[in-house]
Structure formats: structure tokens, C-alpha cells
Amino acid sequence: xxxxxxxxxxxxMDAQAARKLMDGFAGAEFNLxxxxxxxxxxxxHLPGAQLIPLGDLEKRSTELDPNLPTLVY
Amino acid sequence: xxxxxxxKKVINMAGGIKAWNGNQAVGPEDTGLYLFTGAETLPQVLxxxxxxxxxxxxxxxxxxxxxxxxxxxNLFDNLARIETNHQKRLLSEYRKETGTNPSKGDxxxxxxxxxxxxxxxxxxxxxxxxxxxxxETEVISMAMAIEAQALDLYQRTADRSSxxxxxxxxxxxxxxxRAHLKQLASLLE
Numbered sequence: 001x002x003x004x005x006x007x008x009x010x011x012x013m014d015a016q017a018a019r020k021l022m023d024g025f026a027g028a029e030f031n032l033x034x035x036x037x038x039x040x041x042x043x044x045h046l047p048g049a050q051l052i053p054l055g056d057l058e059k060r061s062t063e064l065d066p067n068l069p070t071l072v073y
Numbered sequence: 074x075x076x077x078x079x080x081k082k083v084i085n086m087a088g089g090i091k092a093w094n095g096n097q098a099v100g101p102e103d104t105g106l107y108l109f110t111g112a113e114t115l116p117q118v119l120x121x122x123x124x125x126x127x128x129x130x131x132x133x134x135x136x137x138x139x140x141x142x143x144x145x146x147n148l149f150d151n152l153a154r155i156e157t158n159h160q161k162r163l164l165s166e167y168r169k170e171t172g173t174n175p176s177k178g179d180x181x182x183x184x185x186x187x188x189x190x191x192x193x194x195x196x197x198x199x200x201x202x203x204x205x206x207x208x209e210t211e212v213i214s215m216a217m218a219i220e221a222q223a224l225d226l227y228q229r230t231a232d233r234s235s236x237x238x239x240x241x242x243x244x245x246x247x248x249x250x251r252a253h254l255k256q257l258a259s260l261l262e
Contacts, residue, residue: 015087019095070080072075
């Protein structure tokens with residue numbers, strides 16, 4: 001168990017601020033992760049979002065660059 | 074969880090998808106990915122992207138012939154022009170990459186395949202968005218939805234690409250789709 005994860009701060013922002021942030025990333029790389037289930041992703045997701053259901057996140061985190069800003073929903 | 078795994082900057086979008094009031098893409102993770110096998114060279118990726126832009130441009134041009142109002146016709150004309158400009162950029166990139174100089178006509182005749190931006194067919198888009206072709210807001214909203222779908226396809230393909238040059242090219246195209254979205258959004262203001 002990685003206890004440290006429970007003590008690190010995660011920034012939270014509302015959808016409007018997230019949108020502004022992503023607009024500001026134009027030309028730069030960032031991770032955009034949809035942690036819901038495939039059925040929910042299929043019904044509608046943020047354009048460009050990568051589906052990694054929460055239960056798979058630990059296992060599949062190696063697919064992502066940890067140095068990039070990572071927006072999760 | 075991600076911060077504990079060494080991710081430097083993690084941001085949670087409060088309210089999730091329900092709070093998101095921008096465009097959404099639909100479909101499973103592999104929507105449209107049949108268009109990219111993953112074995113393409115960079116020029117081949119540019120050909121597929123060009124074909125997708127051309128498909129959408131043809132769609133807008135066909136719409137200009139189907140609408141009766143001048144305003145709607147002008148709008149479809151404008152949308153077709155946006156796609157034409159994007160095609161120009163992709164063709165120029167193709168010429169640079171291959172060191173060849175085909176004319177637009179030759180390039181299209183030799184390479185372009187019938188496809189629609191975002192990976193869905195024209196019929197699928199029309200069915201999906203139930204478009205009132207004379208309604209300006211609806212037309213722009215549908216165009217934005219298609220651009221969102223295209224952005225999603227390019228980004229997902231980039232995420233799966235292991236070749237750096239192809240990944241960067243796809244990300245640039247995805248960024249251009251983001252710019253199109255902004256351009257279209259400004260038409261609604």
C-alpha cells in the first residue's frame with residue numbers, strides 16, 4: 001500500500017477552469033484521463049481523453065508520462 | 074493515487090463529465106481507429122488525415138446544395154473553406170515529408186480515399202445529430218461535434234503510436250482541430 005498517496009495534495013478545479021487550462025496547453029502535451037467505465041466513456045467523453053478505468057489505473061499508469069500535467073475526471 | 078505513483082501535477086476535474094459543458098466525443102476507444110493500422114509511415118498518416126478533411130469538406134459542399142436559405146448556404150461554404158485550408162496544410166506537409174511536389178488534383182486522384190472526419194460516416198453523423206440544416210446554431214453545433222470527434226480520433230491514435238514523428242504529427246493535427254473548435258465557437262457568439 002502506498003500510504004504517501006493519501007497525503008499528497010491533488011488540485012481540483014471546476015470544468016470551466018479545466019477547459020481554460022486545456023486551451024492553454026495548445027501545442028504542449030498533457031495527459032487527459034477518463035477513469036470511468038467503458039460504457040460511460042462510450043456514451044460521451046472529453047475529446048482526446050484516454051480511457052483508463054479507475055480499477056486499472058495503477059496497472060496502466062506506465063502508459064502515461066508522469067512528468068506531464070495530468071487532468072483526471 | 075497518481076500522485077503516489079510519481080505523477081508531478083495531477084488535477085481533478087470537479088463534477089466530472091456532468092459538469093462539462095463543452096463538446097463531447099462519443100463511441101468506444103477504438104472508434105475510427107480502423108482508419109489507422111498503426112503501421113503507417115508519416116506520409117501515409119497525412120494521406121489518411123487529408124482524406125478525412127476532404128470527406129468533411131465534400132459533406133459541407135453537398136449541404137450547400139441542399140439548403141434553401143442564403144445564410145445557411147454561406148455558413149456551409151465557410152465550414153468547407155476551413156477544411157480546405159486544413160487540407161492545404163496537410164498537403165504541404167506531405168510534399169515536405171516526401172520531397173515530391175504533386176498537384177492537389179494528382180494527390181487526390183492517387184491517394185485520397187473516401188472517409189469522413191472523426192471516423193463516422195456522413196449518414197451516421199446526420200442520424201446522430203438530427204440536423205435542421207437551415208438552423209445556423211444547429212449547423213455550427215454539429216460541425217463542432219464532428220471536430221470534437223476528429224480531435225478525439227487523432228489524439229487517441231497519437232496515444233497509441235510508438236513512432237515519435239507520427240505521434241507528434243497527429244498531435245499537431247489534433248491541436249488544429251482544437252483551433253477549429255474555437256473558430257466555430259466564435260461563430261456562435
